[in-house]
Amino acid sequence: MLKTLLAQVREFKKASFLTPFFMILEVLFETLIPLAMASIIDKGVEAGNIGHIHRMGAVMVVLALCGLWSGVMGGKYGALASTGFARNLRKAIYTNIQTFSFSNIDKYSTAGLITRLTTDVTNLQNAYQMILRMCTRAPASLICAMVMAFLINAKLASIYLVAVIFLGACLIFIMRKATVYFQTVFRKYDDLNASVQENIGAVRVVKAYVREDYEISKFQKACNKVYEMFLSAEKIVVMNMPLMQFTVYACILGISWLGAKMIVGSSLTTGELMSLLTYCMNILLSLMMLSMVFVMVTMSIASAERVTEVINDTADITDPEDPVTDVPDGSIVFDHVNFSYKKDSQEPVLKDINLSIRSGETIGIIGGTGSAKSSLVNLISRLYDVTDGSVSVGGIDVRKYHLESLRNQVSVVLQKNVLFSGTILENLRWGDKNATEEECRRACQLACADDFIEKMPDKYNTFIEQGGSNVSGGQKQRLCIARALLKKPKILILDDSTSAVDTATDARIRHAFAEEIPDTTKLIIAQRVSSIQNADRIIVMDNGEINGFGTHEELLKTNAIYQEVFHSQTGGAGDFDEGGEPA
Incomplete structure (x- = not known):
């Protein structure tokens, strides 16, 4: 001491x-x-x-x-x-x-x-x-x-x-x-x-x-x-x-x-x-x-x-001796992954996870509260390290990468959106400190944030109060998505990041992603089926395990949890069709 x-x-x-x-x-x-x-x-x-x-x-x-x-x-x-x-x-x-x-x-x-x-x-x-x-x-x-x-x-x-x-x-x-x-x-x-x-x-x-x-x-x-x-x-x-x-x-x-x-x-x-x-x-x-x-x-x-x-106190996660600085692509592989937040924990949070995601795919992730959805994606950018098994990005174990290089290519919009006191431009440039105003505008267009920014008196120079208290939850989410896009990542993770956005805006954001960043691997955690049903494949999480993995149509046929969630969110649609026109 x-x-x-x-x-x-x-x-x-x-x-x-x-x-x-x-x-x-x-x-x-x-x-x-x-x-x-x-x-x-x-x-x-x-x-x-x-x-x-x-x-x-x-x-x-x-x-x-x-x-x-x-x-x-x-x-x-x-x-x-x-x-x-x-x-x-x-x-x-x-x-x-x-x-x-x-x-x-x-x-x-x-x-x-x-x-x-x-x-x-x-x-x-x-x-x-x-x-x-x-x-x-x-x-x-x-x-x-x-x-x-x-x-x-x-x-x-x-x-x-x-x-x-x-x-x-x-x-x-x-x-x-x-x-x-x-x-x-x-x-x-x-x-x-x-x-x-x-x-x-x-x-x-x-x-x-x-x-x-x-x-x-x-x-x-x-x-x-x-x-x-x-x-x-x-x-x-x-x-x-x-x-x-x-x-x-x-x-x-x-x-x-x-x-x-x-x-x-x-x-x-x-x-x-x-x-x-x-x-x-x-x-x-x-x-x-x-x-x-x-x-x-x-x-x-x-x-x-x-x-x-x-x-x-030394960091649990550090750079290896000879780190890899280049991330080849956005492919992701989970190989027999087990994960616990505490080393002495008897029950792992994630259990025997095996996944293979191709570069450029859009993957939806759905599951109940506490099903370890966030824990799964946190392992990709090494916010936590696996307890057993390995996670690979671009065919290389994430533990071999230089941390800064990996996290620059794996952009995460966390579940809890945080903005810092400063102008909108200053907040956006957390994604890329050298980004031009035009690049910031383009990122905001993709995140559907430009419409409300342009209505503000000072537009992109509008001051954001501490914690983003002077913008709504949906506006805050869209600004955070734009900030993540400025990193131009190979993998983009949205951890329930459109929950405060209306369904129409949510659809516009997903459409912009598909059109503008097709080569970026996109992982979208959502509670709404409508937010992920057009994804290439969907992961259904349950109690730290993968309960199902496939397209929307495949899961509707084979996965009981997905069927239950889908029907609970679209309840009443069957009666409406059967009765013809509504009264």
């Missing part, structure tokens, strides 16, 4: 080294000030030497200014190092997430990833700054003050040693107890963020069903859980300050009492006692700073584990 985090310091190593350097320099200047003060009292005030007072006063001013400059420089480089460290952490997390396959993403919730990128990284940023500054300054100040105190009077300085051992043991106990709660509280943050994300994402549904009170109640429960965990942790951490104050006042009392006796016995001067009291405060303030660092580090340990978990 530590190695992973320190690797993200990178270009901020210089700032990370300079910060403790200046903090130690500040401590050295501050440590010399009490000696100058003792000299003023013993050799200036008590001896009546005004010149010595002036000289040592000037020395104290110079030491204070040097200490101030060192502290400012330490703060400057500490801020640079910690903010740079946080920036690199966020970049590393986000970059690694982009390499994840669907199976990797399935392990994390969206809210959990957002918490890692925000709250957890901020905790680490604060902890790193405190480690560079306080964790350097406090031990240095502690050591210097202890050394100077022992040089002045070892007997009195032994009080500090007892205090340090006592306070150190208490801090370790507090940290161990509080860590357990802090590790739990950040998991509760995930629930809190999930509640907010779900509510904002589905705000229209919440309003439509008048469920604001329910959502507020759910959010309050998540808030209360975070509150309770933090309260439990803080109840332990709060013991830190009383213990610190008890130790400080006990040391001051002990030194004052013993020091007064020694001054009377002439074994200690007034200036030395003043210096010892100053060093007493230095030592105990150093311990206080260390306790603050311990609290912050305790909180950040849980955050560090969550952040490194994402950074160290």
Whole structure:
């Protein structure tokens, strides 16, 4: 974990080294000030030497200014190092997430990833700054003050040693107890963020069903859980300050009492006692700073584990050593394919799938909810990898292809259509960033999206709100189809991508595909028989298995599931024909 985090310091190593350097320099200047003060009292005030007072006063001013400059420089480089460290952490997390396959993403919730990128990284940023500054300054100040105190009077300085051992043991106990709660509280943050994300994402549904009170109640429960965990942790951490104050006042009392006796016995001067009291405060303030660092580090340990978990997670699907970059054609072969989303799953999602699809064919896929239609097509572009068997595209196993090359030739319009904030042209150019406006227009004509775009005031420069909230479901689907067509793929997969489109527009889209991209293999998942009945062949899925594979006419004769779906969607047609004209 530590190695992973320190690797993200990178270009901020210089700032990370300079910060403790200046903090130690500040401590050295501050440590010399009490000696100058003792000299003023013993050799200036008590001896009546005004010149010595002036000289040592000037020395104290110079030491204070040097200490101030060192502290400012330490703060400057500490801020640079910690903010740079946080920036690199966020970049590393986000970059690694982009390499994840669907199976990797399935392990994390969206809210959990957002918490890692925000709250957890901020905790680490604060902890790193405190480690560079306080964790350097406090031990240095502690050591210097202890050394100077022992040089002045070892007997009195032994009080500090007892205090340090006592306070150190208490801090370790507090940290161990509080860590357990802090590790739990950040998991509760995930629930809190999930509640907010779900509510904002589905705000229209919440309003439509008048469920604001329910959502507020759910959010309050998540808030209360975070509150309770933090309260439990803080109840332990709060013991830190009383213990610190008890130790400080006990040391001051002990030194004052013993020091007064020694001054009377002439074994200690007034200036030395003043210096010892100053060093007493230095030592105990150093311990206080260390306790603050311990609290912050305790909180950040849980955050560090969550952040490194994402950074160290490797993608399940990667390029082979010598990848194939050219996809010969759009033919697809499934050879005894079994697939499970989890390796330890007892029941596979897809079972012994054997398929052979010729390049340029239009294949319809139909089946009930949960019959694994989407799982089947996700294997073609390697969004997931097969558990057993193989999937080939263009006669080559998909696991031998360069991922980018394969996915550029296998264009997928997913079941959940997503548009990004930006203009229509910017969204379309996700398919091809170099596409001209004319190419975008042509793709929209094929997807039957040009008709509604031309009616918009800004046409192709119309701004799409986040998530495509200012366009209808059918318009969103057509824009996503146009975006996929711009890739000019050898295989086009439409995963129930015309469900929100009226049947007439659906027919126009299918006709355009047949006329304009005849060489592209087209796989169309649909719930409506009318969307696929003109396909070259149709796959009927049932419970992760192929129940039937053939033309519309063949399946109507031989496949019970297809017959049932067809007749349920065309119900009443027989009565109409038998009765002649309708009443």
